[in-house]
Amino acid sequence: MDLQNLNNPNNHLNFSGGPGALPESVLNATQTAIINVPEVGLSLLGISHRSDWLRNVLDETEENLRNLLSIPKNYHVLFLQGGSSLQFSMIPMNFLRGNRKVAEYIVSGYWSIKSVPEARKEGQVQVVWDGGDSSYKRLPTAEELVLSSDAAYLHYVSNETVEGLQFSYLPGIAGIPLICDMSSDFLSQPVPVERYALIYAHAQKNLGPAGVTVVLLRDDLVHTIPSGLHSMLDYRTHIVGKSIYNTPPVFALYVIMLVTRWLRKDIGGLAAMAKINATKAATLYKVLDESGGFYQGHAVREYRSVMNVAFRLANRDLERLFLKTAVENGFYGLDGHRSIGGLRASLYNAVTQSGVEALAGFMHDFQQRYG
Numbered sequence: 097m098d099l100q101n102l103n104n105p106n107n108h109l110n111f112s113g114g115p116g117a118l119p120e121s122v123l124n125a126t127q128t129a130i131i132n133v134p135e136v137g138l139s140l141l142g143i144s145h146r147s148d149w150l151r152n153v154l155d156e157t158e159e160n161l162r163n164l165l166s167i168p169k170n171y172h173v174l175f176l177q178g179g180s181s182l183q184f185s186m187i188p189m190n191f192l193r194g195n196r197k198v199a200e201y202i203v204s205g206y207w208s209i210k211s212v213p214e215a216r217k218e219g220q221v222q223v224v225w226d227g228g229d230s231s232y233k234r235l236p237t238a239e240e241l242v243l244s245s246d247a248a249y250l251h252y253v254s255n256e257t258v259e260g261l262q263f264s265y266l267p268g269i270a271g272i273p274l275i276c277d278m279s280s281d282f283l284s285q286p287v288p289v290e291r292y293a294l295i296y297a298h299a300q301k302n303l304g305p306a307g308v309t310v311v312l313l314r315d316d317l318v319h320t321i322p323s324g325l326h327s328m329l330d331y332r333t334h335i336v337g338k339s340i341y342n343t344p345p346v347f348a349l350y351v352i353m354l355v356t357r358w359l360r361k362d363i364g365g366l367a368a369m370a371k372i373n374a375t376k377a378a379t380l381y382k383v384l385d386e387s388g389g390f391y392q393g394h395a396v397r398e399y400r401s402v403m404n405v406a407f408r409l410a411n412r413d414l415e416r417l418f419l420k421t422a423v424e425n426g427f428y429g430l431d432g433h434r435s436i437g438g439l440r441a442s443l444y445n446a447v448t449q450s451g452v453e454a455l456a457g458f459m460h461d462f463q464q465r466y467g
Contacts, residue, residue, distance in 0.1 A: 109426055111427060111430050111455065112429025112444045113257050113404060113440055114300040115306065116301045117444055118232070119349070122304075122355055124355040125354050126350070133284065137453070140346065141346075145344050145346050145415045150317075150344075151338075153349055153350055153353050154254070156356075163364060167312060169300075171289065171312050171315065172314060174311040175308050176309045179306070180279050180309065182309070183288070185214045185217075185349065185452075186208060186331070188219060189276060191249055191275075191317065193322055193325075195248050198221065198222045198248060199221050199222070199249055199250075200222050200243060201221055202223075202224075202225050204227050204236070204253060204261060205227065205232045205258055206259065207258070207277065208224050217443045224250075225241055230342055230396075232261065233257065233394070233395055243272070245272070248271050249273040250272055250274055250275065251277075252277070253277040255278070255280045255281035255401055258259070258404075258435055259406055260393070260400060261400070262281060262399065262401035266288070274291060275295075277376035278297045283297075283302045283366060284370065285370035287366075289312060292312070293317050303349070303352050304354075306348065308344075309347055311331070312351075318331060349461060355445075372445075373443065373445065374405070376443045377401075377403075378404050379449070380452055384407055388466075390410055393412075394436070404442050408438040415437075415438065419439070
C-alpha cells in the first residue's frame with residue numbers, strides 16, 4: 097500500500113480513545129439538524145430543553161437502549177451529566193454513606209484507580225485485587241477474587257481504555273450488588289443487565305459526544321439511598337425529574353438517539369455489532385502478533401480489549417515518527433494515553449472494518465520501511 101494514498105481529508109480516520117468515531121450517517125443527520133431539525137424548523141442548538149420534542153428524543157433513546165440491551169422493567173434509565181468521574185462520587189454517596197458494610201473495588205487500570213479515593217471519602221473500601229504488580233497488563237481470574245458475602249457492593253471497570261484490558265466474565269457473587277463502569281465498551285456487545293445493580297457509561301466512546309452519562313439503575317437499590325444528599329447528587333432526583341431536573345445537553349442527547357437508532361436499524365442489534373467488533377480487533381492484533389516483536393502489545397493476550405489496542409514499538413525512538421507518518425496518511429488519534437505513553441488504536445463501534453484494514457496495511461508498510 098502506498099503510504100500517501102490516504103493523504104486526503106476525505107479519508108481521515110479517527111482511532112482516538114476519545115472523542116471516538118461516530119457513524120457517517122449520524123454525522124450527516126447531525127449536520128442537517130444543526131441548521132434545521134425538520135420536524136421543528138429550528139436549529140438543534142436552539143431548541144428548548146423543556147420542549148415536547150426533547151421529551152420524545154429522550155423517550156426514543158430510552159426505548160432504543162431497552163431494546164438493544166433487553167433492559168428489564170425494574171431498571172431506571174437515566175441521562176446524567178458529569179461523566180464517569182462524577183459517578184465515582186455519586187455511587188458511594190448513594191450506596192456507601194452511612195453504611196457499615198464495606199464496598200469492594202477491583203483496581204485493574206487507570207480509571208478504576210481513580211474511582212477508589214472518591215469512595216473512601218464516604219465509607220470503608222476494600223481493594224480486592226490490584227494489577228499494579230503486573231503494570232496493569234492483565235486482569236484477575238475469578239479464582240483470584242476473594243469477595244465478601246456481606247459487601248455493600250462490588251465495583252469494577254469492564255474495559256480499561258488506557259491499558260487495553262477487557263473482562264471476559266462477570267466478577268462477583270450472588271446477592272452482592274454489582275456495579276460496573278462500562279464507559280468504553282457500552283453497546284459494543286450484548287450485556288446481561290439483570291445481573292447488575294448499576295451500570296454507567298459516559299459518552300464520547302460508543303455513545304456520542306461528551307456531555308451525557310447513561311446510568312442503568314435497578315429499582316431495589318434506589319430504596320437504600322440515604323436521606324440528606326444534595327439534590328443533584330441523589331439518583332432519586334433524576335428519576336423524578338425524568339433526566340431533566342436541570343438543563344440537559346440537548347445536542348449530545350440528540351446524537352445519542354441517532355447512534356442508538358443506527359445500532360437498531362442499520363447494524364441490527366448488539367450481537368451483530370459484537371461480531372463486527374471482534375473481526376476488527378482480530379485484524380489489528382494479527383499485525384502485532386505477526387510483526388516479530390516490532391509491535392508489542394501492552395496487555396497479556398488473554399485479557400486483550402476488543403475496543404482499545406494499546407501497543408508500543410520495540411524501537412521507542414520510532415514511535416514519534418510512527419505518529420507523524422500516521423497523521424500524514426490520515427490516521428488520527430493513535431497516541432497512547434499520557435499515563436503510559438506508547439500507541440493506541442481505539443476500535444469503537446463506528447470505526448469500520450475497511451478503516452481497520454487500512455490501518456493494518458499502514459502498520460505493515462511502516463514495519464517494512466523501518467523494521
